[in-house]
Amino acid sequence: MQNLNLLIKELISIPTETEWLEFKHNNFDPQMIGSDISALANSAAYRGKDKAYMIWGVNNETHEILGTDYNRFSKIINNQEIESWLKNTVSKNADFDFFDTEIDGKKLVVLIIQKATGQPVTFKKEPFIRIGSYTKSLRDYPSMEAQLWDKLRLVNFERQPSKSDLQKDEIFKLLDFTCYFDLQNISVPSNQDGILHYILEDEIVKKQDNGLYTITNLGAILFAKKISDFPSVSRKAVRVVQYEDETKLRILKEFNGTKGYAVGFEGLMGFLEALLPSEEVITETVRKTITKYPMVALREIIANALIHQDFTVSGSSPLVEIFQSRIEVTNPGVPLVDINRFIDNPPKSRNEILSSLMRRLKMCEELGSGWDRIALECELNHLPAPKIVLYEENTKVVLFSKLAFANIPHEEKLWSCYLHACIKYLTHEGLTNSSLRTRFGLEDTASAQISRLIKEAVLKELIKPFDFETSQRYMKYIPIWA
Structure with missing residues (x-):
């Protein structure tokens, strides 16, 4: 009741009625109330408001509190109380509640209407809208109707x-x-x-x-x-699980995030770095700690999992799983971009507001460079390219530790070849036998092996020659889509 009276006092301080606010004294006409529920709900959605209001007992010009005689329980229409009648005559997506209160001994009735969701709210199958302080048929304003539909389709989880x-x-x-x-x-x-x-x-x-x-x-x-x-986000905390070997049979450590992503991100990355094997390398006078996986790539993969997850997938949260020779990062939702075009396509996220703010907070790379950086870090460390696996409702990115070329699965070699061609293309270069040997950390003696790999990547239509007229020795290759 206290918050309701606070609400009334805030609303009567607004200079004039708006598209989402209407004052009445003693007008209890049910047809008027029904059409206004439709109009106010639709106008709230149109104007970006979460709720709309109709208040009885207030002068609509001076906003003076007059009190009202309205007793909603005594109003009977077609043998139904007015609230029941209204719920049967407005569309199913209408959400509203009546409240009674008193201010300075004067009775007021407040109708709180949630904004329209999914589609316009209708009364007797007719959609209405507020034009200034007047209720009009929405169909008489086709431009507004089209804009309202656009707004109803774009529901941002972040703004809820x-x-x-x-x-x-x-x-x-x-x-x-x-x-x-x-x-x-x-x-x-x-x-x-x-x-x-x-x-x-x-x-x-x-x-x-x-x-x-x-x-x-x-x-x-x-x-x-x-x-x-x-409660709306408590199931979205990051979970980290470390296993003893390559299977999930035995868990060594488990960690469940307790803080928001921005508050806990650096702590999460520090925790992961402490878990991962590392070695100290001394070069001249510089002592450097090198982890089993490039932390820049892992950081970006995890940030991407947070940014691009589908918050509507219930019972699922970002998951980091550490195995003996790989790390798997899984997030709810599938990408909005073809996985073969992650590197060159502009990023597309279902959570643009979250994405924008996380980049401003420097939790991930600048717009568009994330996957370039991930793939490049793996190349510089001679690691297999990160693997992307799609499931029905989830996306998994697998980051591998260093493997001898002979031990890398053949499909992973082809995928690494393809991503190398993408990176080279974006820097206005082409994949060559020499560049691919360097990418895998191989000597010149491996030239024949790499030639066979390139030939198969061409046959599988992952890459293609830049110039078919060039001799085989100097041939350069680009992605198949280039």
């Missing part, structure tokens, strides 16, 4: 509420914003209002119509101090 009706202090108890400012090299504001300015702009937090605050899924998944505090 994760925890609502929060006071300002509660936000700072639940979220950790240190990394938000540190990773962007921005000075931390000296007070909560200064911090709120930034996080409201990035829709990490939204201000509600009642003056309280909502933490969005974006804010929860990135900045939660305890991700378990947010």
